[in-house]
Amino acid sequence: MPNISSKTFFTSFFFILLLSVTWQCKKDEAPTPEGKGINSDSLKAAEKAARIKDSLEKNKITYTTFLFPQKKKDSAMNVFTEKFSKDEQYIILALNRLDTKNKWRADTLSIPDKFDKSLMIYSPFPGTLDILKKVDKIVLFSYPIQAYALYEYGKLLKWGPTSLGKKTAQTKRGLMFANWKKELAISTVDSDWKLPYNFNIHNTLGIGWHEYDLPGYPASHSCLRLLREDAKYLYEWADQWTLTKGGAAVKTNGTPVIVFGDYNWGGKKPWKYLEADSKSNNISAEALNEIIELHLEKIMTEQQKREDLKATQETSASGI
CATH class of the missing domain: 3.10.350 (Membrane-bound Lytic Murein Transglycosylase D; Chain A)
Structure with missing residues (x-):
């Protein structure tokens, strides 16, 4: 057996150990197919993306x-x-x-191909709208897709179908506010028309949402027709205006309502495109942001008035 000095032995051992560590480091830093190193943050991001993809695929309609x-x-x-x-x-x-x-x-x-009574998995509205994160409640009505959406602090709470004003009696576009409500109102157009869960949103024009026929197209006389379940839900959910003593003036407006867009009059109904593209009716957050931004200052001003009035009433009630 060759006589190897301790110095030579330790030098050789150290060299082999160094090569081993260097090889392991290179192995750990081996590039991905995209040429990027893998670290814990990118791995977590990839796993999150995979989960989102799986969720989207699972809920794909x-x-x-x-x-x-x-x-x-x-x-x-x-x-x-x-x-x-x-x-x-x-x-x-x-x-x-x-x-x-x-x-x-x-x-x-x-x-x-999937059924959900809440309708949420079919929603054409974004699940969140950051522009509304400070808005306690708002109702959006889309003329193009004949649908409404409810948001609370930027989170989509509920959506559903509607039938807005027909071409010769279109619903007013823009910002309005929920005013007064009546569980069973009588139409001013025809006294034979009974309107359950009526909630007025334009007092002088007599516009409101309520339960009435949904025939598959805009058919109302400017009101916003809803299914009975939806009309009842909105009747309880939305806030009314507050009037001065004797009802001479409005102290605070109720829940804001925005009606926007135009219908494809005489064209193919928007929901008929769903077979070819299940997202064809979707409204982007960017598009809604542009619409809401025009009215946001007014919405926040009216909300602050409601909050101030509520605080005053609570202070008075507590006797402070």
Whole structure:
């Protein structure tokens, strides 16, 4: 056996150890296919992106068309009612801007492959709007897609179908405020029209939202028609105005309401494009920001008035 001095041995050992550490470091820093090193932050980001992708894929909605041939409409309707449960029919009709009473008007229906009674997985409105993060409540009505949305502090709370004013009696666009409400109002256009859960938003023009027929297109006399469940929900959720003693003047306005956009009069109904593109009705946050920004200062001013009045009333009630 060769005689190896301790100095030579330790020198060789140190050299081998150094090569091993260097090789391991190079291995840990090996580039990804994109040429970037992997670290804990990028790994976490990748995992988060993967989870988001999986969630989106899981909730991805596809639509098919259900046809109602004119010569066989009754038999086709029987097939429709037998194939889908009452809850599923409600969802399908709502997505097609119809109520049960008016389902006979349909020539085709867009049918989702997943069913959610809350309708939230089909929402065409963004889940969050940072521009509204300080706004306690707001209602948005879209003319283009005939739908409404409720936001609380920038978070989407609820959305659903509507039928706004027909072409010859269009609903006023822009910012309005919830005023007074009445559980059962009578239309000023026709006394035979009963309007459950009516909530006025323009006192002089007599515009309000309420439950009434949804025929699958804008059909009202400028009011904002809703399904009964939605009208009842908004009736309880929105805030009314506050009047001075004797009702001579408005002290504070109620919940802000914005009606925006235009309908494709005479064209293909927007929800009929869902089969080709499930996101075709979606409204971007950027588009809504532009609309809301025009009215944000007024919205915040009126909100502050409501908060100040509430604080004054609470102080008076406590006897301070």
